Amino acid sequence: MAAVPWPIWCAVLAVTSAIIGGQWDISWHRSIGRDTFWTPAHMAIYLCGVLAGLASGWLILSTTFARSQNARAASVRMWGLYGPLGAFIAAWGGVAMLTSAPFDNWWHAAYGLDVRIISPPHTLLALGVVAVQLGALILILGRMNRAQGAERRWLRALFLYVGGIMVAGQLTFILEFTDRSMMHSAIFYRVVALAIVLVLCALARAAGGRWPMTSMAAVYTVLTLAFEWILPLFPAEPKLGPVYQKVTHFIPNGFPILILAPALALDLLWARAGDLARWRLAAASGAVFLGASLGPMAVWRLPDVRSLAQLGVRHPLSQLFRASGLVLGAQPVPALRAHARPALGGPGGRARMRDGDQLSGSLVG
Amino acid sequence: MIAAGLVFALLHVGSPDVFYEGPAGPYRLLVTVRPPQVIPGVAEIEIRSPDADVAELRIVPLRMAGPGALYAPTPDQAHRSREDAQLYSGSLWIMEAGAWQVRILAQGARGDGALSVPVPALPARTAGMQRALGGFLFALLVLLGVGLCSIVGASTREAQLEPGAKPTGQRRRRARVGMVLAGAVVVLGVVLGNGWWNAEASDYAEHVYKPLALDARVTPDGRLELALRDPGWLSWRRLDDLVPDHDHLLHLFVIRLPEMERLWHLHPDASGPGRFVETLPTLPAGRYALFADIVHASGLFETAVTEIELGERVGPELSGDDSAGPGPPLAQADFGRTTFPLAAGGRALWHQDGAPLRARRVAWLRFSIEDADGRPAQSLEPYMGMAGHAAVVRRDRAVFAHLHPSGSVPMALLAQVNPQAAHAMHGQGQAQAPSAQIAFPYGFPQPGPYRLFIQWKRAGRIETAVFDAQVMP
Numbered sequence: 001m002a003a004v005p006w007p008i009w010c011a012v013l014a015v016t017s018a019i020i021g022g023q024w025d026i027s028w029h030r031s032i033g034r035d036t037f038w039t040p041a042h043m044a045i046y047l048c049g050v051l052a053g054l055a056s057g058w059l060i061l062s063t064t065f066a067r068s069q070n071a072r073a074a075s076v077r078m079w080g081l082y083g084p085l086g087a088f089i090a091a092w093g094g095v096a097m098l099t100s101a102p103f104d105n106w107w108h109a110a111y112g113l114d115v116r117i118i119s120p121p122h123t124l125l126a127l128g129v130v131a132v133q134l135g136a137l138i139l140i141l142g143r144m145n146r147a148q149g150a151e152r153r154w155l156r157a158l159f160l161y162v163g164g165i166m167v168a169g170q171l172t173f174i175l176e177f178t179d180r181s182m183m184h185s186a187i188f189y190r191v192v193a194l195a196i197v198l199v200l201c202a203l204a205r206a207a208g209g210r211w212p213m214t215s216m217a218a219v220y221t222v223l224t225l226a227f228e229w230i231l232p233l234f235p236a237e238p239k240l241g242p243v244y245q246k247v248t249h250f251i252p253n254g255f256p257i258l259i260l261a262p263a264l265a266l267d268l269l270w271a272r273a274g275d276l277a278r279w280r281l282a283a284a285s286g287a288v289f290l291g292a293s294l295g296p297m298a299v300w301r302l303p304d305v306r307s308l309a310q311l312g313v314r315h316p317l318s319q320l321f322r323a324s325g326l327v328l329g330a331q332p333v334p335a336l337r338a339h340a341r342p343a344l345g346g347p348g349g350r351a352r353m354r355d356g357d358q359l360s361g362s363l364v365g
Numbered sequence: 366m367i368a369a370g371l372v373f374a375l376l377h378v379g380s381p382d383v384f385y386e387g388p389a390g391p392y393r394l395l396v397t398v399r400p401p402q403v404i405p406g407v408a409e410i411e412i413r414s415p416d417a418d419v420a421e422l423r424i425v426p427l428r429m430a431g432p433g434a435l436y437a438p439t440p441d442q443a444h445r446s447r448e449d450a451q452l453y454s455g456s457l458w459i460m461e462a463g464a465w466q467v468r469i470l471a472q473g474a475r476g477d478g479a480l481s482v483p484v485p486a487l488p489a490r491t492a493g494m495q496r497a498l499g500g501f502l503f504a505l506l507v508l509l510g511v512g513l514c515s516i517v518g519a520s521t522r523e524a525q526l527e528p529g530a531k532p533t534g535q536r537r538r539r540a541r542v543g544m545v546l547a548g549a550v551v552v553l554g555v556v557l558g559n560g561w562w563n564a565e566a567s568d569y570a571e572h573v574y575k576p577l578a579l580d581a582r583v584t585p586d587g588r589l590e591l592a593l594r595d596p597g598w599l600s601w602r603r604l605d606d607l608v609p610d611h612d613h614l615l616h617l618f619v620i621r622l623p624e625m626e627r628l629w630h631l632h633p634d635a636s637g638p639g640r641f642v643e644t645l646p647t648l649p650a651g652r653y654a655l656f657a658d659i660v661h662a663s664g665l666f667e668t669a670v671t672e673i674e675l676g677e678r679v680g681p682e683l684s685g686d687d688s689a690g691p692g693p694p695l696a697q698a699d700f701g702r703t704t705f706p707l708a709a710g711g712r713a714l715w716h717q718d719g720a721p722l723r724a725r726r727v728a729w730l731r732f733s734i735e736d737a738d739g740r741p742a743q744s745l746e747p748y749m750g751m752a753g754h755a756a757v758v759r760r761d762r763a764v765f766a767h768l769h770p771s772g773s774v775p776m777a778l779l780a781q782v783n784p785q786a787a788h789a790m791h792g793q794g795q796a797q798a799p800s801a802q803i804a805f806p807y808g809f810p811q812p813g814p815y816r817l818f819i820q821w822k823r824a825g826r827i828e829t830a831v832f833d834a835q836v837m838p
Binding site (some may be wrong): 033034070073074075076077078079085088089092095096099102103106109110111112119120123237238239240241242243244 | 403404405406425426427428432433434435436437438439441458460488491492494498501502505506508509512513515516518519520522523524528529558561562565566569
């Protein structure tokens with residue numbers, strides 16, 4: 001562990017900060033509703049850019065101006081500067097993130113305050129975060145490919161951790177398409193597949209070894225469960241009306257999507273792929289991903305677990321959810337987004353809840 | 366960050382801020398609400414409390430009607446100004462377009478009180494990007510685009526080499542191809558992103574508030590027919606949901622152009638949904654500006670404007686609440702004049718404290734009526750339930766506001782949001798004779814030359830005084 005250089009730790013911390021900030025900010029907008037530029041959630045996101053800039057800046061400058069040629073010989077060259085490729089990518093990401101800040105500020109002044117995740121400035125921010133994640137992954141990979149033994153195992157673990165964070169970031173970005181109600185339609189599966197399959201497969205190829213995709217899916221699952229159970233421990237009060245439900249704590253963003261199933265299925269397939277032609281493997285992987293997504297998710301949704309729980313039917317998943325929530329003392333909190341798209345509100349204050357009546361999936365199903 | 370290219374299309378014509386002076390329980394409050402120009406946006410609230418025993422003021426935004434009117438979030442505390450202990454301020458997020466109210470909760474030595482002020486929240490403009498910001502962002506965009514291509518080139522050329530190895534010619538060629546492809550992707554991304562931005566902008570522009578249009582025509586027998594027309598805005602705005610504001614569905618102000626030397630304040634009768642008809646009184650030929658004030662049941666209040674050429678007309682005497690009044694032509698306007706002679710004897714005075722009027726600063730416009738002997742006039746009566754009415758018009762008609770002593774809010778809406786005080790308010794107007802001092806709270810929205818028409822009722826006659834004001838920036 002001591003052999004892992006500090007810029008890599010810095011990059012890992014950066015991506016962790018970004019995902020925490022992103023999830024926290026979305027929960028903040030659901031629970032409290034309004035915020036300023038200087039909320040802790042926003043600061044956590046921008047800390048990612050700052051840390052990425054620091055780490056990559058140091059790497060590039062120290063490599064360019066080092067006395068010995070060794071580091072430069074092992075680096076790529078861009079614009080007269082030398083450094084690891086990952087550092088340049090992470091630096092690009094940091095600049096993109098910082099560019100999105102004044103753009104987002106202007107966007108709110110021109111078109112209204114935050115009501116959704118996917119907007120042009122937010123997309124630029126997300127691209128920046130993805131670039132920082134990619135830069136971190138490539139930094140780790142460069143060192144991992146040349147390392148051995150315990151150091152290599154540590155680096156591979158870090159690689160899979162950052163990969164899991166990247167998957168979590170992708171799924172956070174498409175949160176508006178992953179409501180439970182949308183699991184009954186094709187859009188859910190299309191968007192999830194677009195968001196994560198490429199990431200999972202590419203990173204699994206780079207990581208090698210056993211169960212790479214399952215590990216990354218597990219990182220996403222554990223991270224999301226942590227948010228699900230930790231966020232409701234903190235008090236929050238809606239500051240935007242109409243307030244249809246009495247909200248007293250932060251509303252988390254939903255139980256993790258069951259991507260463990262397709263990830264596991266793909267890992268099993270790839271472990272047994274052998275000399276299969278790449279394109280055949282690709283076709284089979286696509287089919288397996290879809291089948292493994294539809295199957296378990298469909299089973300868990302049919303019948304509706306929440307309804308079963310309310311009827312007192314002993315469904316294993318509902319019991320697990322309730323037990324896990326009670327153990328940590330979290331309250332099942334209904335999550336409603338009371339404010340809809342701007343300028344479409346009617347005189348009756350009809351809150352157009354685009355996502356339907358969405359309950360915090362972890363605790364009630 | 367808001368630059369050229371602003372389009373104002375606002376209530377009361379060019380006067381979006383809401384002013385109201387009224388009771389919150391035992392306390393009197395003068396409230397100014399500046400609604401956001403972009404929705405969702407932040408409304409700025411200023412409250413002036415002349416009572417020294419107010420301990421705390423809290424503010425919360427609510428919809429005017431429907432469930433949104435009932436389920437309020439926790440109120441925010443208004444901050445007391447350090448320089449002026451009577452001034453409180455705060456800001457509130459308004460999330461949807463429509464009719465809102467700001468509720469103010471007062472606490473103090475004399476107990477608790479509440480006051481609600483109707484506030485229209487309307488997307489009023491689209492904004493262009495400031496040149497400097499646009500240039501800065503464009504420069505960063507170029508940096509990011511070139512950076513991306515260079516990163517792709519560097520990674521293709523060198524990333525997979527052993528340390529110390531030099532890239533071969535073939536690698537260099539592949540790197541160049543990669544950079545060109547990356548460049549194409551960047552350009553495509555920028556084009557698509559630009560298209561997305563334009564789609565968002567036009568989507569938003571569709572929701573920018575467009576006031577109802579007014580179509581006016583004169584029938585051969587001398588009747589003015591008015592038709593309100595929706596130019597296309599939000600689908601929930603209707604023409605058949607008008608509510609009377611002190612007994613009249615529509616208040617029509619007719620001002621002769623270009624010198625604004627005469628004002629008529631008429632109340633046409635409804636002849637259908639959004640249709641009105643009025644028998645024109647005697648008036649000379651010329652061009653006239655029409656301002657029609659209406660109040661929707663949803664809580665939205667609007668002023669529809671138009672202009673019309675009228676031929677010379679002889680009509681019946683003005684009766685009921687209809688009134689008219691002459692004034693000096695604009696060409697002879699005197700911004701320093703503070704008295705106006707009245708035809709029935711006496712004069713109206715405008716009491717100014719010597720400080721110039723400034724835009725966007727709320728001030729009391731104080732007037733008094735004197736009889737021929739110079740004493741405060743007697744036998745003043747309520748005019749449509751109020752001590753007086755004022756019409757404030759900017760010379761170029763970019764601003765028009767219809768004011769009462771309580772402020773710029775229609776009484777019908779105030780009664781809707783302050784049901785407990787509704788009876789008291791009307792009682793004040795009708796139970797006792799209004800005094801000869803009439804004051805209106807107002808903040809002129811823009812600098813420039815304005816004409817003020819003040820109206821009241823004395824001994825059964827409705828009288829009008831005309832003043833001119835130069836408002837400084």
